[in-house]
Amino acid sequence: MEYFLLMFIKLSHLSALGLNENHVYLIFIIIGVLVCYFIIQPFIEWFVVLQSAKLLSYIVSSLFVILIFFTITIFVPTMSQPFFTILDMLLKVIAIFGVLLGLYGGIRYLIRKT
Known part of the structure; x- marks a missing residue:
């Protein structure tokens, strides 16, 4: 998994911005949480409407x-x-x-x- 993520992202380019490997993983986790939130939110609203x-x-x-x-x-x-x-x-x-x-x-x- 780590190789797959790093294949698309060159950490050497990001290190110039002050980002290290942990920052990249943190960004992916935040994006994953946001995607899950936006996928689950309509279902929760539907459950609330249905009581x-x-x-x-x-x-x-x-x-x-x-x-x-x-x-x-x-x-x-x-x-x-x-x-x-x-x-x-x-x-x-x-x-x-x-x-x-x-x-x-x-x-x-x-x-x-x-």
Whole structure:
């Protein structure tokens, strides 16, 4: 990945501007965050218009749990060994929870319709 990024950008030219490799990565991360923001924003607005509070709660709580997991792995050095096993389980639990929420909402919708 590093070679791919540096293939397009000549760091020697940027060093004349006072930029080093870390600055280039920071710029790419900022651009990535902005692109993600502009891609996700219409979906969030659509969920708000539809009043999908449960879906937004699921998304935010899932992101919060993943954030806590990565924070714990940073501060607990022994956590690095079973990292991928626990991450795999965490993502499966979040996916199953999302499916169950979807089924619950669908069943409630069908019951209200009848």
